[in-house]
Amino acid sequence: MHATLDQARRLLDTPPPPSLPGQLTVDTPPPSCDHGNPPCDATPVRLYFCGYRCDAHQPAVTRPYFQPRRSQP
Numbered sequence: 001m002h003a004t005l006d007q008a009r010r011l012l013d014t015p016p017p018p019s020l021p022g023q024l025t026v027d028t029p030p031p032s033c034d035h036g037n038p039p040c041d042a043t044p045v046r047l048y049f050c051g052y053r054c055d056a057h058q059p060a061v062t063r064p065y066f067q068p069r070r071s072q073p
């Protein structure tokens with residue numbers, strides 16, 4: 001009885017391991033443009049409400065889809 005209590009106290013007194021499995025940081029690839037199929041994949045991108053878009057495919061240019069692209073000044 002006392003032996004198991006001592007074992008439990010020793011276990012509680014030991015510090016936790018430095019890194020817990022399953023808690024490591026994940027390296028995600030940098031975001032790229034999601035426009036089109038297959039996606040444009042251009043960088044750099046900004047995050048809009050419709051997802052990551054590059055400058056050429058930002059929502060002000062590509063929405064609404066049924067109208068022709070506005071002419072550049």
Ligand SMILES: [Zn+2]
Pocket residue numbers: 033034035040041042053054055056057
């Ligand atoms: Zn794009």
